[in-house]
Amino acid sequence: MQRSFWLKFSVFNFLIVALLGVTMRYKILYSMPFLDQKHLQEAHSHFAFYGWITNVIYVLILNYMHKINAQIDLKKYEKLIVVNLIASFTMLGAFLYGGYFWASIAGSTVALLCSFVFFFFFVRDAKKIQDSSKLWFLAGLFFAVISSVGVFNLGYMMMFKTATQDLYLASEYYYLHFQYNGFFIFSCIGFLLFSMKQAGSGISEKQNKLIFWLLFIGCVIGYGLSVLWMKMPVSIFAVIVVATIMQTIGAVLLFVFIKKNWTNLVLKWSAMHRFVLLYAGFAFAVKIALQLGSTIPALNQFAFGFRNVVIAYLHLVLLMCIATFLVNQILATHYFTITNKLLMGFKLLLLGIFLNELILGLMGVFSIKYISIPFANEMLLGVSVLMFASIFWIFLHLKSFKKS
Template identity: 45%
Template sequence: MKLNIQFWLKFSLLNLCIVAALGVLMRYKIGFEFPYFNQKNILHSHSHFAFSGWITHTLMTLMVYYLQNKTADFQVHKYRKILIANLICSYGMLIFFIFQGYGMISIFFSTASILVSYVFGYYYIKDLRKLDANFAAINWFKAALFFNIISSFGTFYLAYMMASKNVIQDLYLASIYYFLHFQYNGWFFFGCIGLFFGFLNLKKSEHSFYETSFKLFAVSCIPSYFLSTLWLDLPVWLYAISVFAAVTQVFAWFKLLVILIQTKKAYLKNFAPLLRYILLFSCLALSIKFILQLGSTIPSLSQLAFGFRPIVIAYLHLVLLAVITLFLLFYIYASHLIFINKKIKIGLVLFSIGVLLNELVLAIQGVASFTYTIIPYVNELLFVVALILLLGIGFTSYFSIKKVKNNPPL
């Protein structure tokens, strides 16, 4: 028996709509008067639900899809229970972070979601051993799960500081960046590359750099964390290692990109032009991300970037929306897990335009903040952009879920 992937992807799209709706609410509160709900609590709910309800749920679902297509005696029941448990934790965090912030119940659901990810990691790595070791995606998935697990150490250290009431500001920020780094650059990035390698059905024996690129990214992932802590006045040797990690990742990404373009360009031409453009947009955003990461090794630039909130928000959304979210949407529709139609295409175009506008406005706001220049109506602009994002993904989700009902389960 196999998992009904379409059914679980309905929740993915619905959850992305909820994330976008919370984004609209936050932008409205910043630009206009809205006394209800605490802004900080909405932010916690928005970020936690984006990570667990949208990205983690979708990655788990698509990784199970990869596994069940490669396994003869696939045992679906344990993964169904894991997905249910993760969704319960996600909705728990969504609701209780809004109403109580970091309270007992929200922390319970947050901790439970971490434990669920441990269970998923254990079973998934165990089942990966049944596959042919020549599949290039396998090691990327293993690394993704490893980084997801170690990212939780940052969360636990934060909880320890809060419980002991001994909050040291530098360690508090370092713990948050630790968690974010190993989620964004570990779990999310390695999970998506694993899915892409699986999508292209790449094998290690086809090109030596498929495995080499994995090794370069895996080895450089841990030291590249220190790029997020350059404001801590690190020792010279640690700074040098982090710079080397940034250079390594730029080299690995662009060489891998060139090889994939040379070998898989003809294959990708089989897909709808819109999906190809979404993939191109995602790859371009990832290229910009690696270049910005390399630029952050310049101490003066790093201090500027981390000192201005709009820059940090622009960078986080570049990775979360332009790289990860657009890639996952590409994968869902290019794999025909949900069949695309004209109305879904309109929604995807709107959402992609929203992602681009969001980055442009945030980048302009960030650069202007260097000189303490105020951009007129910037908050109102960001609110309109948030509405475009919600409208786009809402349109996409509505017609995808409606369409799914008319198709037999996989």
């Protein structure tokens, strides 16, 4: 299996996600009656999760396993990657056509079952791996598995029309929480620590486990932050606050470790690689700060009471933190020739993501006073076109210079 091909295919899938984003933004302003906006949103989110992010994480984990222990048989994982992609494109077509119905639910189920089997295989092969990042990948894949409870519940409620507003939101946030804050974030930290180890800045086992367990326990209990709008006893709320503080301490310790090794990274990593780490790290820091702030009831009501705030937060984590980090990891595999044209496309993508977040953030803040920003939707459409164009440019200039 040529991993450079599958990584470039992941960027192509990111391009499809961006095209769906442009279409949704266009549809807010102009008529496009043959496409349903709700169906577009469902296709956009599901394909972003499985066709783009899950796929690239799977391929990068295979790359990691090959580097750590070349004796591990990767063929079974390669088959799962193909099945996951077939399921992703099935979901893309089915959700665009009719939203939630048997075909889209079948696609979702197959993709979820893939994550179960991938986790099972990785647990078995992890015995052959002695490396600090292993723990993070095990946890990430574990969170991918348990997030499925939210999807199965959503699918069941949509099929049998039994959804209530509270149950629907609780299930949706459960799935999103363990995908975003679990699977995606933990996998990215695993890649980061391995990249740092390759640069000669490996983390000690003691420090790795301390940071890991603080973030892991914080993530498990941290789901409670997503459902603070539900009535709960003070004791449970107190546990959620403690878990959030634990997660914050874990994140601070991770930042301290990176800062301590920064001088070495300046020598070993390119300026662009370091900038993206700062860029994604800033988004991660804001995410951690917002989580801590959301334990204050008034701030939590604001966060969940305004749709623009929710969208800004989701894009902060998914685009500014995770997507940029993963694109950077693709470029850091040494499978592709890094040209000035390729870097220009990446810089434009970073600019587009920043502007997108800035506009969404301002819309969220101004919505407190029910003030609308003039031409906000037009600006968001323009920014989404910029992001699409920059990803297209990256895809065009992503040339392999050696076989994986």
